[in-house]
Amino acid sequence: MAKMNLLSIVQKVAIALGSDEVSSIDSTPDSTDIASIAEDVYYELMAKRDWPHMTALTKANSLSNSDKPNYLSIPEEVSELRFVSYNTRTSSQTKDNFVPVEYVTPETFLIKSNKLNSSLSNVKTITDYNGVTLYVRNDKAPSYYTTFDETKLVFDSYDSSVESSLQGFKSQLLVSKAPAFEKNNNSFVPNLPSEAFPLFLSELISTASIILNREPNQKEEAKAQRQRRRMAGKSWTVTKPLETVDYGRR
Numbered sequence: 001m002a003k004m005n006l007l008s009i010v011q012k013v014a015i016a017l018g019s020d021e022v023s024s025i026d027s028t029p030d031s032t033d034i035a036s037i038a039e040d041v042y043y044e045l046m047a048k049r050d051w052p053h054m055t056a057l058t059k060a061n062s063l064s065n066s067d068k069p070n071y072l073s074i075p076e077e078v079s080e081l082r083f084v085s086y087n088t089r090t091s092s093q094t095k096d097n098f099v100p101v102e103y104v105t106p107e108t109f110l111i112k113s114n115k116l117n118s119s120l121s122n123v124k125t126i127t128d129y130n131g132v133t134l135y136v137r138n139d140k141a142p143s144y145y146t147t148f149d150e151t152k153l154v155f156d157s158y159d160s161s162v163e164s165s166l167q168g169f170k171s172q173l174l175v176s177k178a179p180a181f182e183k184n185n186n187s188f189v190p191n192l193p194s195e196a197f198p199l200f201l202s203e204l205i206s207t208a209s210i211i212l213n214r215e216p217n218q219k220e221e222a223k224a225q226r227q228r229r230r231m232a233g234k235s236w237t238v239t240k241p242l243e244t245v246d247y248g249r250r
Contacts, residue, residue, distance in 0.1 A: 001197045007186040009201065010034045016205045017213055025186055034208055035183045041204045042190055046179045053193055054176045055082070060153060062168040068126055069165035070136045070155045074147075075175075083174035084153070088141035091162055098172055101155070102144040109146040110134075112156065128154075142166065 004012075007024065010031050014022045019030040026032055046054075060072035074081060084101045104112070113135045116123045122139040128148065137157035145155045158166050182188035192200055 001194065001201075003189050003192070003194050003197060004201075005186065006035060006038065006183070006188045006190070009038060009190075009204070012201060013038075013205050013208050017209060019212075025184060030212060033212060034204075037208045037211060038190075038204050039181045039183045041200065041207055042181050042192075043179065045192075045196075045200060045203060050176075051193075054079075054179060054191070056175055056177050058173050058175055060084075060168040060171040060173055062166070063152070064165070066164055068129070069124070069138075069158045069160075069163075070126060070142070072153045072155070072166050072168055072171060074151055074153060074173075077177045078173070078175045079178040080176040081173060082176065083172075084145060085172040086142055086155075086166070087170040088159075089162075090159065099141070099143075101142050104144045104146050106146050106148055109144070109154065109156070112144075124160075 007022075010025055011022045013034045014020070014028075014031060017030070017034075019034075020028050022028065022031045024031070025035045058075055058078070061075060063071050063073055065071065084103070085098045086101050087096050088099045089095065089097045116135040116137070118125055118135050122137055123135050124138045126134040126136055128134055129152070130148070134154070136155070138160040140157050141159050141162075142155035142157050145153050147153055155166060179191055181190065190197075190200065
């Protein structure tokens with residue numbers, strides 16, 4: 001099945017439910033309800049599996065805070081952070097050198113931080129955004145990170161001979177982006193692989209039938225079950241499923 005916009009989806013569901021003819025999402029109370037149910041079904045479907053097509057390469061955001069030079073922020077649209085690397089190129093090197101940065105738990109980060117000698121010149125005392133004292137190295141590129149609030153990345157170090165604080169454009173983040181659903185947009189196309197649309201449509205008809213008609217649609221539920229089994233082994237087009245890498249934000 002080819003991809004469809006939301007109006008086409010609502011029209012198909014309305015026909016399946018025996019509702020009035022639909023020319024726009026807001027044509028009838030039923031069509032508006034169907035669009036809202038479609039949003040719920042979509043998010044539920046997205047949450048049930050790891051969809052590789054939602055994976056993206058992006059970069060962190062700079063915070064431009066000289067008092068917290070070891071911090072970067074996570075872009076708002078990111079729902080999961082899979083991998084982080086940082087350009088560790090020094091002033092004496094002629095080429096970029098992106099190196100993976102390891103995720104550690106907040107507890108491990110604090111244990112490592114507290115082992116540093118704050119009296120040394122290569123250790124900088126940082127006051128976290130919550131007012132808590134941390135210690136980080138200022139003479140090397142970062143090698144590990146954590147997050148205390150799921151919005152900011154806290155690194156173990158930065159190289160003050162290269163930069164006054166870590167820079168977002170020097171990072172590489174492999175992420176899963178949060179899906180968006182525009183339930184008021186007739187031309188909106190749900191962000192799903194083409195082969196997932198039959199499952200989405202069957203799930204939607206089955207759910208809408210129960211909610212709006214107060215009765216299950218056995219035919220569509222059976223179709224949905226077949227589609228679930230078929231999709232269980234494949235949810236990608238080009239790549240194999242990503243390996244599970246414990247690099248943080250989940």
